[in-house]
Amino acid sequence: MKDKYDAIIIGSGPNGLAAATYLQQQGFKTAVYEQESKPGGATKTLELTIPGVKNDMGSAILPMAFGSPFFRSLPLSHYGLEWIFPDIPFAHALPNGKAVACYKDITRTAEQFDDDSTAYVKLFEELINGWDELENDILGPLGFPDKPSLFLKFGFKAFPSVKMLADHYYREERAKLLLYGAAAHSGLPMSQLASASFGLVLTIMAHKYNWPFPKGGAGNFITALIQHYKALGGELILNKKVECLSQLPPSKTYLFDVTPKQLLKIDGLDLSSIYRKRLENFKYGTAVFKMDWALSGPIPFLNEKCRKAATVHLGFSTEEITISEEMIHNNQVSSKPYVIVAQHTIYDDSRSPEGVHTAWAYCHVPNGSTQDCSEIIKDQIEKAAPGFKDLIIKENSLNTKQLQVLDPNLIGGDINGGSQDLSQLFTRPIVTTKPYTTSNPSVFICSSSTPPGGGVHGMCGYNAALAAEKFLSK
Numbered sequence: 339m340k341d342k343y344d345a346i347i348i349g350s351g352p353n354g355l356a357a358a359t360y361l362q363q364q365g366f367k368t369a370v371y372e373q374e375s376k377p378g379g380a381t382k383t384l385e386l387t388i389p390g391v392k393n394d395m396g397s398a399i400l401p402m403a404f405g406s407p408f409f410r411s412l413p414l415s416h417y418g419l420e421w422i423f424p425d426i427p428f429a430h431a432l433p434n435g436k437a438v439a440c441y442k443d444i445t446r447t448a449e450q451f452d453d454d455s456t457a458y459v460k461l462f463e464e465l466i467n468g469w470d471e472l473e474n475d476i477l478g479p480l481g482f483p484d485k486p487s488l489f490l491k492f493g494f495k496a497f498p499s500v501k502m503l504a505d506h507y508y509r510e511e512r513a514k515l516l517l518y519g520a521a522a523h524s525g526l527p528m529s530q531l532a533s534a535s536f537g538l539v540l541t542i543m544a545h546k547y548n549w550p551f552p553k554g555g556a557g558n559f560i561t562a563l564i565q566h567y568k569a570l571g572g573e574l575i576l577n578k579k580v581e582c583l584s585q586l587p588p589s590k591t592y593l594f595d596v597t598p599k600q601l602l603k604i605d606g607l608d609l610s611s612i613y614r615k616r617l618e619n620f621k622y623g624t625a626v627f628k629m630d631w632a633l634s635g636p637i638p639f640l641n642e643k644c645r646k647a648a649t650v651h652l653g654f655s656t657e658e659i660t661i662s663e664e665m666i667h668n669n670q671v672s673s674k675p676y677v678i679v680a681q682h683t684i685y686d687d688s689r690s691p692e693g694v695h696t697a698w699a700y701c702h703v704p705n706g707s708t709q710d711c712s713e714i715i716k717d718q719i720e721k722a723a724p725g726f727k728d729l730i731i732k733e734n735s736l737n738t739k740q741l742q743v744l745d746p747n748l749i750g751g752d753i754n755g756g757s758q759d760l761s762q763l764f765t766r767p768i769v770t771t772k773p774y775t776t777s778n779p780s781v782f783i784c785s786s787s788t789p790p791g792g793g794v795h796g797m798c799g800y801n802a803a804l805a806a807e808k809f810l811s812k
């Protein structure tokens with residue numbers, strides 16, 4: 339039978355859509371199959387609290403999408419995407435109503451420190467200035483770097499644990515906390531090798547691009563991307579769960595925006611037993627307990643830096659964050675967890691009716707945990723913003739199981755498509771220089787379970803599409 343498509347992409351998350359868009363741009367005939375009625379995977383805006391209030395179900399702050407070499411090449415503003423740039427990319431709340439901010443301006447950020455201002459600039463400046471040359475080496479699979487000397491410099495700082503890096507560069511607790519807050523996005527223990535890499539990359543993003551978010555909700559990023567994809571001639575089929583290859587029309591290639599566990603369940607892929615065995619060894623990582631609120635006012639943070647930052651990290655000492663993230667790996671949750679808070683409506687009044695504000699937050703929990711963390715998350719926010727609880731009109735929480743119902747890729751509540759420890763940072767889903775290919779030459783994997791991993795950047799999808807293009811062009 340003649341192939342109807344050049345490529346069918348299974349899953350409409352940011353990576354699936356990036357893969358589909360790139361291949362469609364190159365003149366291939368593609369279609370995206372999505373099991374949900376709404377596309378976007380973990381990048382969706384839903385009414386999770388009260389009608390008329392738009393909450394981001396998953397991703398909320400999208401610096402990696404704004405800075406993504408592939409996404410930034412697309413004319414998404416033409417399809418209605420508007421970015422909002424907060425005055426402060428992110429802040430970290432300190433005890434007693436104090437705070438430290440990561441401003442876009444590196445000098446202004448460094449000026450907050452007494453002893454560590456020179457060290458702050460020394461840690462980041464060269465990497466920020468070199469990021470345009472470095473990004474291809476960081477956002478792709480393992481290989482010989484294009485810029486070996488710069489990559490090595492990045493590696494020396496990224497390879498250690500965040501504790502090692504912070505202790506080496508800084509003397510002040512608040513400088514260390516700013517780095518810990520960014521690094522803890524990794525879900526890794528603070529003493530684990532390579533945990534520093536998250537702190538570095540996310541802080542570089544803040545200084546280079548700010549930490550922007552789409553006006554009206556993260557889902558608007560997906561809406562614009564799909565409109566562009568369709569304008570190129572791409573097809574999107576919703577409400578179609580793919581369980582077997584024979585369900586799909588004939589196609590020269592298939593790109594799966596799913597994690598290894600899910601890929602192994604698809605019938606008819608003709609994967610070798612060795613490849614299947616290697617996929618079975620893939621490790622999933624830390625999960626999250628997620629909360630959304632409709633509030634009768636903005637979060638009353640004591641400190642102005644927190645009031646002006648769209649993202650606020652909570653964890654009132656490096657010790658508190660260390661314990662919080664370490665405990666997850668011993669199957670426990672600290673009563674004082676590290677919490678990430680996003681407050682969009684201080685900059686975006688299109689998300690809620692007048693007088694109503696939104697807030698979004700999560701803390702890490704063990705994979706598969708069903709523990710209700712709503713009180714401990716609120717207690718942490720209340721410490722930095724007394725009176726927060728009094729503003730709650732309605733709240734919604736999602737434990738790991740509920741998250742996985744909303745998006746089957748969130749295995750056990752893992753939001754990064756698998757553990758991002760050193761063994762899987764550049765080499766996921768298996769150790770190879772060609773992570774997007776499988777043992778079947780026409781089947782590819784394009785989800786965040788491939789390099790560069792979690793986050794809305796689409797680079798897993800783009801890299802997988804390059805691999806598929808190579809096959810299609812043979």
Ligand SMILES: Cc1cc2nc3c(=O)[nH]c(=O)nc-3n(C[C@H](O)[C@H](O)[C@H](O)COP(=O)(O)OP(=O)(O)OC[C@H]3O[C@@H](n4cnc5c(N)ncnc54)[C@H](O)[C@@H]3O)c2cc1C
Nearest residue numbers: 349351352353373379380396397398399580747786793794
């Ligand atoms: C609570 C939370 C907060 C987050 N915060 C941020 C943030 O602020 N910034 C950031 O950059 N990232 C954030 N992330 C991470 C980010 O959302 C993910 O890394 C990103 O969505 C991964 O994209 P993906 O395309 O690989 O997979 P997904 O977005 O998970 O999409 C996979 C898609 O495939 C579909 N699918 C799966 N199996 C099948 C099948 N068999 N048939 C058909 N369709 C199928 C799913 O329904 C889904 O739509 C967050 C995630 C969560 C959950």
